[in-house]
Amino acid sequence: MIGPSSSHTAGAVRLGxxxxxxxxxxxxxxxxxxxxxxxxxxxxHGSDLALVAGLLGWSTDDARIPSSFDHARxxxxxxxxxxxxxxxxxxxxxxxxxxxxxQGVASVITGSSIGGGRVLVTEVDDFPLEFTGxxxxxxxxxxxxxxxxxxxxxxxxxxGINIAQMRVSRKQKGALALMVLETDxxxxxxxxxxxxxxxxxxxxxxxxxx
Amino acid sequence: MTEKxxxxxxxxxxxxxxxxxANYCIQNQxxxxxxxxxxxxxxxxxxxxxxxxxxxxxLQGVRSVGGLVGGDARKLDEYLKSKPxxxxxxTSLSKAITMALAVGEANASMGRIVAAPTAGASxxxxxxxxxxxxxxxxxxxxxxxxxxxxxAIGMVIASRASLSGAAGGCQAECGSAAAMAAxxxxxxxxxxxxxxxxxxxxVLKNMLGLVCDPVAGLVEVxxxxxxAGAAAQAIVAAEMALAGIKSAIPVDEVIDAMGTxxxxxxxxxRETALGGLAAxxxxxxxxxxLFGHIEE
Numbered sequence: 258m259i260g261p262s263s264s265h266t267a268g269a270v271r272l273g274x275x276x277x278x279x280x281x282x283x284x285x286x287x288x289x290x291x292x293x294x295x296x297x298x299x300x301x302h303g304s305d306l307a308l309v310a311g312l313l314g315w316s317t318d319d320a321r322i323p324s325s326f327d328h329a330r331x332x333x334x335x336x337x338x339x340x341x342x343x344x345x346x347x348x349x350x351x352x353x354x355x356x357x358x359x360q361g362v363a364s365v366i367t368g369s370s371i372g373g374g375r376v377l378v379t380e381v382d383d384f385p386l387e388f389t390g391x392x393x394x395x396x397x398x399x400x401x402x403x404x405x406x407x408x409x410x411x412x413x414x415x416x417g418i419n420i421a422q423m424r425v426s427r428k429q430k431g432a433l434a435l436m437v438l439e440t441d442x443x444x445x446x447x448x449x450x451x452x453x454x455x456x457x458x459x460x461x462x463x464x465x466x467x
Numbered sequence: 468m469t470e471k472x473x474x475x476x477x478x479x480x481x482x483x484x485x486x487x488x489a490n491y492c493i494q495n496q497x498x499x500x501x502x503x504x505x506x507x508x509x510x511x512x513x514x515x516x517x518x519x520x521x522x523x524x525x526l527q528g529v530r531s532v533g534g535l536v537g538g539d540a541r542k543l544d545e546y547l548k549s550k551p552x553x554x555x556x557x558t559s560l561s562k563a564i565t566m567a568l569a570v571g572e573a574n575a576s577m578g579r580i581v582a583a584p585t586a587g588a589s590x591x592x593x594x595x596x597x598x599x600x601x602x603x604x605x606x607x608x609x610x611x612x613x614x615x616x617x618x619a620i621g622m623v624i625a626s627r628a629s630l631s632g633a634a635g636g637c638q639a640e641c642g643s644a645a646a647m648a649a650x651x652x653x654x655x656x657x658x659x660x661x662x663x664x665x666x667x668x669x670v671l672k673n674m675l676g677l678v679c680d681p682v683a684g685l686v687e688v689x690x691x692x693x694x695a696g697a698a699a700q701a702i703v704a705a706e707m708a709l710a711g712i713k714s715a716i717p718v719d720e721v722i723d724a725m726g727t728x729x730x731x732x733x734x735x736x737r738e739t740a741l742g743g744l745a746a747x748x749x750x751x752x753x754x755x756x757l758f759g760h761i762e763e
Contacts, residue, residue, distance in 0.1 A: 260574035260589075261532065261686035263582040264631050264738075294633035297739040298684025300758055301533065303577065323577055349633040349737060372631025372639065373584040373621070 258317040258374065264350050265295065265302030268370025270322070271467060272352050273311015275378055275390045276366045278464045282358035284312045284334055290341030293349035295370075299338070308352065309336055317374065343367070348377070384426055384435040392421050392439035394464040397452060401427045401434040405457040409436060412451050418442045433459065472626040474664055475719045477619065481660035488650075488660040489612040492619040511611035514581045518570070518593035521580045525569025529576040533757055535687040537576065540569035559598050560702060564695040566594035571691035584621040584630040587686045588644035590694035592617055595648035595701050599655050613655045617647035620667055627719065628726030632679035633738040635729025637690075641697040642674040642725065648701035649708070658709050668714035668721045670704035675721075676728055678736035680743025683754035689744055 258267040277284060289308055291299055299305050303323065310325040313332065321328060329336060343351050348369035357363050367380035378388050381396060388394050399405045406425065413420060419441040427434035444463060453461045481491035493504050500507065528541035543565045547554060554561050570590035574580045583592040596610050605613075621630065624643045629635035649666040658666070674697065682688040714721065735742030744750050 258580065258582055258586060260577050260580055260586050262587055263585040263589075264633060265686075266586060267582060293734075294738045297741060298681065301681070301684030301740070302686065303532070318579060320579075349734070349739070350631065370631075372629055372634060373625065374582055374586075375625070 259320065259322050262302040262304075263374040264370045264372050265298065265304045266307045266322070267317040267374035268350065268372075268376050269304045269307035269352070270311040270315065270317045271374060271376045271390065272368045272370060273308045274314065274467065275368060275376060275464055276354040276356060276364075277312050277314055279366050279378075279381055279396065279462050280356045280358050280362055280364045281462055282360050282362055283332070284356050285359045286357040287312055287334065287336045288355040289336060289338050290343075290353040290355075291338060292341055292343040292347050292351040292353070295350050295352060296340040305338055309334070312336070312356075351379075381435070383428070386424060386426060386435065386437050388437050388439060388464075390464055390467045392441070393443045393466045395436070395438045395440065395444055395452075396462040396464070397436040397438065398459040398461070399434055399436060399455075399457045400459065401431050402457055405434075405455075406436065408455050408457065409438070409452055412448060413438070413440065413444070416445070416448050418444060418448070470626065472623045473719050474620065474623040474667065474722070475717060477623075478660045478664045487654060488663045489616050489654050491660065492615045493612065495619070496615060507615065508608060508611045511614040512607055514614060515596075515607060515610055517579060517581050519597070521570045521573040521578060521589070522566050522593060522597065524573040524576075524578045525571070526565075529572050529578065531572065531575035531685070531687050532577055533575075533683060533685040533687050533753075535682065535685060535753060536691045537572050539691070540565055540572050543568060556699075559602050560699060562601070563594045563598040563698045563702060566597055567591055567694040567698040568691060570594065571694040575685070575687045575691060583617065584625070584643050584647065585632070585640045587632060587690045588640040588694060588697065590691070591641060591644035591697045591701060592648045592651070594694070594698045595652050596655070599652055603656060605655060609655060613651035616654045616663065617651040620647045620650045624722055624725075627722045629729055631738075635726065636677060636732045636737055637679040637693060638671070638674050638677040638725055639729050640679065641693045642671055642677060644694075645670045645674060645697040645701040645704070648698065649704040652701060652705035653708050656705070656709055662708045662711075664718040665712065665714050666704045666708035668716060668718040669707055669712070670700050671721045671725050672714065672716065673700050673704065675725060678732060678743050679738040680736055680745045681738060681740050682745050682750040683757050684740035684745070685757075688750075
């Protein structure tokens with residue numbers, strides 16, 4: 258990795274990477290809220306440069322990280338930073354991305370850099386969740402109806418994809434719900450299309466294992 | 468989210484199987500990653516190569532991004548070479564602290580390093596490994612096995628406590644790095660699995676409570692010199708463990724204590740650059756000079 262901090266530089270790149278894959282398209286506008294230690298020390302650690310590098314899809318050992326702002330400008334990506342208090346319970350290195358993509362997709366993603374370059378995503382579009390990006394991960398936004406989970410896991414099993422961890426959360430009974438599936442194998446485009454075409458499914462987002 | 472791992476359990480398993488801790492950890496990884504041992508060790512060797520480059524970058528005398536550190540590894544290297552009779556800590560210790568400074572300075576200049584477990588503490592493990600490689604004539608393959616041991620120790624600490632200065636203070640960063648280095652050193656010097664655990668316990672005990680107070684929020688002061696200090700602590704603990712000295716508190720409990728102490732540290736002392744050395748008049752003056760404001 259490129260220095261100087263695994264949590265504030267490498268972890269920040271990874272958070273940007275995960276946020277980019279959740280959005281699912283190139284970022285046009287990013288408003289980035291920094292909480293805790295991130296808010297106090299982001300300039301010294303190059304966290305701002307690293308978050309932007311992550312949103313551009315670069316890896317943690319990309320030598321261009323120190324000049325990511327210039328590349329963002331050329332790519333037409335506008336980024337603003339502000340300090341944001343996410344409460345006492347939030348991990349000290351937490352970031353909230355408010356992203357808008359080129360095709361108009363919008364997403365709000367909150368995640369923490371938990372040390373040694375590892376990250377934990379804790380909220381996507383108001384759904385509380387937890388995943389690390391260590392595994393290939395699918396986020397399936399679906400309607401809370403009987404059978405939705407069976408249909409999704411059925412498609413995965415027919416493709417020989419094993420689920421390592423799974424979690425389902427919903428805002429209220431019968432409303433929109435979110436499945437987080439961490440899998441041992443990468444999930445291909447065809448499988449994503451099959452899941453997306455299910456009538457119960459609203460949207461699918463894929464995060465490649467890091 | 469993640470299951471709590473136990474170093475004591477792994478050590479007991481290795482002892483029962485009558486194997487070295489390195490071989491036990493490699494077998495664990497072979498199963499977890501579904502990769503052949505050969506491939507895992509080759510990955511470790513490529514990390515060793517990056518570590519060696521980082522030492523070389525630092526020894527050339529780099530300047531950090533913030534300008535607070537740089538050139539000290541080179542200064543120490545020149546001093547040791549020109550006045551070897553003046554060395555007071557023995558050749559091995561001197562070499563270790565030189566390399567620890569070198570990698571710390573490479574990191575502070577946004578150079579390429581291997582986070583071990585973090586970037587801020589990245590000088591400790593390579594400095595101890597390369598020092599022992601020289602004194603004990605170890606091959607690259609043997610050092611790669613040492614890295615697997617270090618990684619296993621880091622995994623346990625991450626699952627039971629923390630590796631992040633923002634969550635647990637410097638004890639979680641330089642402390643964990645020293646624990647990884649001490650355990651690897653014991654295994655590389657033919658210590659038993661139990662002795663690996665004793666070394667980890669003793670070094671963490673000696674570094675318990677160390678705060679994270681980076682001046683101006685930069686990974687420069689006091690981080691770079693703390694890498695040298697942690698390398699020395701790792702050697703101290705490994706030496707005691709190899710002699711058969713035991714920790715009165717078992718290693719998993721020491722790691723848990725480190726986690727608890729980290730959680731009890733005030734926010735000022737957890738990588739916010741608001742307390743400790745960062746809050747001294749000189750520390751604040753640096754922050755003002757570099758970023759034009761003082762954090763309140």
